[in-house]
Amino acid sequence: MGRRSSYPMEFRNDAVALYRAAAGRRTYAAVAADAGVTGETLRSWVRQADEQAGRTGGHGGAMVESRDEELARLRAELGRLGKAEKEWELEREILRRAAQYFAKEMRA
Template sequence: MGGRSPYLREFEIDRVALHRAAGGKRTYSAVAADVGVTGETLRSWARQADELPGGGNRNEQATAEGRDEEPARLRTENGRLRRAEKEWELEREILRRAARYFAKEMRA
């Protein structure tokens, strides 16, 4: 038995976080029913998360790292889009000039 879970690890971590966010007010089965897995599956994921270094805070650490990387990624993307916008403006100007030129040719 056993084998690899058909779920993505991020999915599992998110579902465990949902259960933990309930603060013990909801059972594994109740939360599991809401997210479409069995109670034992969710319980198993929670045990696995507890065995991770950091006591299962891996998702929170990944989120914090993602927040740190996001501004740099957005600045890079913003720069790329600004350069592309300048290129497109140049292309539009070339097309405007060509249209004017050919309009003159058609009249003559």
């Protein structure tokens, strides 16, 4: 068994999340340098997190599911906003025509 880490679990989880957010755009070493640890340390933390997720049934699956639900909710909201925008355009057009009509009436 290895020695106990001097880094708090929250810090390690944040470093792993930072690496995963980079999603192949940055290397272990680059992300590790930002976090102030070595590349190999970060690599072992990512490996441990992957093993733990596999052992506990994979919290990653729950994250993907909640992300998919959020995406569906946002798409539905976008659809509603698109319909509302069309209604607002129609209202603006009606008001523009009414303003033109009354402007002609005032001139005459």
